[in-house]
Amino acid sequence: MLKGLRIVHFCVTSLGCNKKIQKVIKKICCIGAGYVGGPTMAIIAQKCPEIEITVVDLNQKRIDQWNDTDVSNIPIYEPGLSDVVAEARGRNLFFDTDIDKAIDESDMIFISVNTPTKTYGKGKGMAADLKYIELCARQIARVAKSDKIVVEKSTLPVRTAQALKNILDHTGNDVNFEILSNPEFLAEGTAVSDLTNPDRVLIGGQQETEKGKQAVEALVSIYANWVPKDKILTTNLWSSELSKLTANAFLAQRVSSINAMSELCEITGANVDEVAKAIGMDSRIGPKFLKSSVGFGGSCFQKDILNLVYIAKSYGLNEVADYWEQVILMNDHQKRRFAHNIVKTLYNTVSDKKIAFLGWAFKKDTNDTRESPAIYVAEELLLEQAKISVWDPKVKDAQVYTDINTLGSIEADEVDNKLQVAKDPYEACKNSHAIAVLTEWEEFNTYDWQRIYDNMHKPAFVFDGRGVLDKNKLQEIGFVYYRIGEGGV
Numbered sequence: 058m059l060k061g062l063r064i065v066h067f068c069v070t071s072l073g074c075n076k077k078i079q080k081v082i083k084k085i086c087c088i089g090a091g092y093v094g095g096p097t098m099a100i101i102a103q104k105c106p107e108i109e110i111t112v113v114d115l116n117q118k119r120i121d122q123w124n125d126t127d128v129s130n131i132p133i134y135e136p137g138l139s140d141v142v143a144e145a146r147g148r149n150l151f152f153d154t155d156i157d158k159a160i161d162e163s164d165m166i167f168i169s170v171n172t173p174t175k176t177y178g179k180g181k182g183m184a185a186d187l188k189y190i191e192l193c194a195r196q197i198a199r200v201a202k203s204d205k206i207v208v209e210k211s212t213l214p215v216r217t218a219q220a221l222k223n224i225l226d227h228t229g230n231d232v233n234f235e236i237l238s239n240p241e242f243l244a245e246g247t248a249v250s251d252l253t254n255p256d257r258v259l260i261g262g263q264q265e266t267e268k269g270k271q272a273v274e275a276l277v278s279i280y281a282n283w284v285p286k287d288k289i290l291t292t293n294l295w296s297s298e299l300s301k302l303t304a305n306a307f308l309a310q311r312v313s314s315i316n317a318m319s320e321l322c323e324i325t326g327a328n329v330d331e332v333a334k335a336i337g338m339d340s341r342i343g344p345k346f347l348k349s350s351v352g353f354g355g356s357c358f359q360k361d362i363l364n365l366v367y368i369a370k371s372y373g374l375n376e377v378a379d380y381w382e383q384v385i386l387m388n389d390h391q392k393r394r395f396a397h398n399i400v401k402t403l404y405n406t407v408s409d410k411k412i413a414f415l416g417w418a419f420k421k422d423t424n425d426t427r428e429s430p431a432i433y434v435a436e437e438l439l440l441e442q443a444k445i446s447v448w449d450p451k452v453k454d455a456q457v458y459t460d461i462n463t464l465g466s467i468e469a470d471e472v473d474n475k476l477q478v479a480k481d482p483y484e485a486c487k488n489s490h491a492i493a494v495l496t497e498w499e500e501f502n503t504y505d506w507q508r509i510y511d512n513m514h515k516p517a518f519v520f521d522g523r524g525v526l527d528k529n530k531l532q533e534i535g536f537v538y539y540r541i542g543e544g545g546v
């Protein structure tokens with residue numbers, strides 16, 4: 058196991074001094090205790106017990122949840138995460154709101170704050186809002202009294218490291234800052250296994266300077282405690298920053314591509330799962346990320362592609378921008394057409410009809426609802442005056458209301474009247490006219506579907522936006538079953 062991390066500085070002076078100055082990385086600070094900062098630091102703390110890690114955040118409530126004595130109350134639901142936190146917390150993993158102290162004491166600082174799409178000013182609705190990143194840089198510059206390695210963990214536009222370096226070098230004390238880019242590729246719901254066994258770890262740094270190389274090496278040594286060396290890829294800063302946006306654009310593009318085919322399948326009698334299987338067996342295409350759905354959600358894909366589009370436009374690369382924007386347009390279309398299909402199938406009106414939503418999270422095994430397709434399908438149906446009853450195994454009731462109210466398109470009274478969060482799936486489906494499956498939770502197939510059917514209006518419709526339910530079983534019971542990417546009902 059690692060005995061502290063040593064960065065070796067060679068000092069060669071005019072007097073011919075050639076001594077080694079050794080710096081031991083003993084303390085890490087991570088700014089941002091969110092979906093990335095929390096799990097990533099928990100795994101580093103588990104794998105490197107001799108490094109003390111403090112995860113800091115402005116949000117007192119979030120920090121209190123991370124520190125909750127009952128570890129099942131940590132703010133993020135991720136399979137396996139509470140065990141990792143239970144193992145490391147209090148030993149070498151700490152959660153705190155004293156950001157200055159953590160910065161001051163650390164050798165290496167990860168910046169893992171949110172970088173949402175801008176909602177104001179130039180680049181509104183497209184560019185990444187970097188105000189939280191800049192605040193971190195200014196705080197580090199103000200507080201740091203010794204040399205620091207600053208690691209970009211957040212997803213950032215290419216060349217952000219230059220802006221960070223500029224702020225750090227011009228507002229700080231007389232200390233040296235080395236900037237690294239170390240984008241995170243974990244997916245929610247599988248964060249612990251993605252972090253424990255990553256396809257690759259990407260580290261970008263200034264390889265042309267000695268100090269830059271040493272900083273890269275320091276971070277490589279941390280990951281090398283559990284990641285095979287051949288999976289740790291080092292590049293220049295800009296390649297690393299741009300690779301993150303590129304990876305998300307390619308992944309989202311595959312989902313939009315198969316979703317585009319799902320519409321064609323529904324009209325022609327082809328079956329999108331069969332098409333996906335057939336093309337996925339071609340090793341040049343591969344089988345992953347070809348599951349047709351009601352659309353992709355989550356905090357990353359849309360935000361990062363919009364950012365990519367903005368960057369391309371800002372360099373005058375309009376064709377590049379248009380190419381990637383189409384991925385988003387296709388996704389918006391897929392969500393809308395799913396809602397419209399429900400309205401059309403229910404005899405062109407859903408006014409005062411009850412639609413049960415199974416799932417609200419943007420994917421299974423997470424309580425995260427950011428950009429979940431469920432929100433936008435619900436919005437379309439509420440605008441058609443439907444009543445919606447939601448059941449999700451992990452999402453809290455208040456989150457569902459917040460998600461809809463944040464859209465601002467439906468009066469708050471109307472939301473209260475029409476939107477309800479059920480205490481179990483049977484209550485959600487009782488007296489409903491249709492069920493819409495919005496998340497691929499595995500537990501859905503374990504329900505008593507006969508009981509659900511018996512308590513619904515007839516004909517009882519199921520719109521499976523994730524293609525996860527047992528079609529034959531449901532049809533035998535009597536449901537009229539619609540599956541995304543298969544011939545219509």
Ligand SMILES: NC(=O)c1ccc[n+]([C@@H]2O[C@H](COP(=O)([O-])OP(=O)(O)OC[C@H]3O[C@@H](n4cnc5c(N)ncnc54)[C@H](O)[C@@H]3O)[C@@H](O)[C@H]2O)c1
Binds near residue numbers: 114170171192244
């Ligand atoms: N969620 C994912 O699966 C995922 C995966 C890979 C990369 N990313 C990227 O990682 C970054 C973080 O994403 P996230 O999902 O963890 O976000 P998040 O919103 O869950 O967490 C960010 C945290 O940073 C805190 N914060 C903001 N400004 C701060 C400041 N100045 N000082 C201290 N704390 C501050 C917020 O209070 C919040 O708790 C984003 O750039 C995102 O694109 C996310």
Ligand SMILES: O=c1ccn([C@@H]2O[C@H](COP(=O)(O)OP(=O)(O)O[C@H]3O[C@H](CO)[C@@H](O)[C@H](O)[C@H]3O)[C@@H](O)[C@H]2O)c(=O)[nH]1
Binds near residue numbers: 212
């Ligand atoms: O075949 C598929 C695969 C995914 N999805 C949907 O796509 C969205 C995103 O899924 P996924 O990529 O698994 O989850 P995220 O947590 O958003 O992870 C993505 O975004 C992260 C944040 O940048 C990256 O770190 C990850 O590598 C990248 O997969 C979800 O709504 C999924 O349901 C599909 O519809 N079909």
